[in-house]
Amino acid sequence: EAQVTQNPRYLITVTGKKLTVTCSQNMNHEYMSWYRQDPGLGLRQIYYSMNVEVTDKGDVPEGYKVSRKEKRNFPLILESPSPNQTSLYFCASKKPGLAGGSSYNEQFFGPGTRLTVL
């Protein structure tokens, strides 16, 4: 089954304790992205990756790191989490294609990781 998986699904941690949220896709997609979703603010992009070893900042990258050493994996790292990073996090992937093509824009989202930082 084609899917994006995230782990863990739920995490409660304390300020300053480093954590990693994993994301993996089995669709051989080149593009992957991380979003956070907060009430009233919608989904905001944190980082994205066009391919292995190619990453770039989204709208809200502060306090986050990513790496893309393999095509299928795109972990999100919080080196020193703070309470304002309490949020619902989504990983997404997208197949490449020409602009305007039918498959160009369909992003596949993971099930989400609910993170609470105390």
Added chain:
Amino acid sequence: EDQVTQSPEALRLQEGESSSLNCSYTVSGLRGLFWYRQDPGKGPEFLFTLYSAGEEKEKERLKATLTKKESFLHITAPKPEDSATYLCAVRSGGYNKLIFGAGTRLAVHP
């Protein structure tokens, strides 16, 4: 600054009562407007992409339309299983950046 605003924030309908959700946007060079559906506890699920004013897309009871300033998601004779949060997003300029609205929570009651 690119911006997406969805209204209403929440909408309650009776089964069979048709209605529309609105997504208004301000972007510098629209390169696509997208609708997603999100069920509780799940990630967004892609519904439609619209590229130019006048374009329409349909899927079952849903129909999305686009003008130069806004998009509508029309829901015809909704059923309880249509209950979800509907998200609108736009892509402007670069290939990689999607700007999402806050969503409309739709509840359809039998």
